[in-house]
Amino acid sequence: DGGITQSPKYLFRKEGQNVTLSCEQNLNHDAMYWYRQDPGQGLRLIYYSQIVNDFQKGDIAEGYSVSREKKESFPLTVTSAQKNPTAFYLCASSIGTTDTYNSPLHFGNGTRLTVT
Amino acid sequence: AQKVTQAQTEISVVEKEDVTLDCVYETRDTTYYLFWYKQPPSGELVFLIRRNSFDEQNEISGRYSWNFQKSTSSFNFTITASQVVDSAVYFCAHHSNYQLIWGAGTKLIIKP
Numbered sequence: 001d002g003g004i005t006q007s008p009k010y011l012f013r014k015e016g017q018n019v020t021l022s023c024e025q026n027l028n029h030d031a032m033y034w035y036r037q038d039p040g041q042g043l044r045l046i047y048y049s050q051i052v053n054d055f056q057k058g059d060i061a062e063g064y065s066v067s068r069e070k071k072e073s074f075p076l077t078v079t080s081a082q083k084n085p086t087a088f089y090l091c092a093s094s095i096g097t098t099d100t101y102n103s104p105l106h107f108g109n110g111t112r113l114t115v116t
Numbered sequence: 117a118q119k120v121t122q123a124q125t126e127i128s129v130v131e132k133e134d135v136t137l138d139c140v141y142e143t144r145d146t147t148y149y150l151f152w153y154k155q156p157p158s159g160e161l162v163f164l165i166r167r168n169s170f171d172e173q174n175e176i177s178g179r180y181s182w183n184f185q186k187s188t189s190s191f192n193f194t195i196t197a198s199q200v201v202d203s204a205v206y207f208c209a210h211h212s213n214y215q216l217i218w219g220a221g222t223k224l225i226i227k228p
Contacts, residue, residue: 004160040125040220040221041220041221042120042207042209042217042218042219042220042221043161043207043218044218045216088159090159090160090161092161102149102211104151104163104166105153105161105163106163107160107161107162108160109158109159109160110159110160112159
């Protein structure tokens, strides 16, 4: 079955450490996204990529970094510069490289990151 | 500025009741798309519907129906004869001009 796999489901880190969240898709989608979800809030876009080797900052990119070396993979690194990293992180993908937000998003199951 | 408001933070109903989730959006664009997604306790968001601004026809899919009214900038979602499996957080989203704006979500609790 095609889908998006995020790992791990739960992640615990000490403050000051960088951590990388994995996102893999086998839907052959060109566009991939990282969202952050906090309680009582909508989704906020961190980064998105419309094509391999290219990515754009979203609304809250500070303290995060991404790479897109392969079409299937879009890992997110939460750096020590992120002031409040504890959150639920969702990876998504969609068809197409133009006007991609018009296309429905397919989501992974998310990674819940806790930093203490 | 684009904005999506889901005023109902949480709704709790007893199984088999009908329930409507409200979504009001603000936009200056004439061409846009509206979405509803469901987030069950497992965490992943599931796409439910997409509607473009030129199609005001209401949509029905089984127990789910959507009422799009441009005059009031609303895109409300009704679940008929609710079931416990409908318990989830539901998000409304608006897309235009390469931006996707999300509402804060409505948590729906269906009690058996």
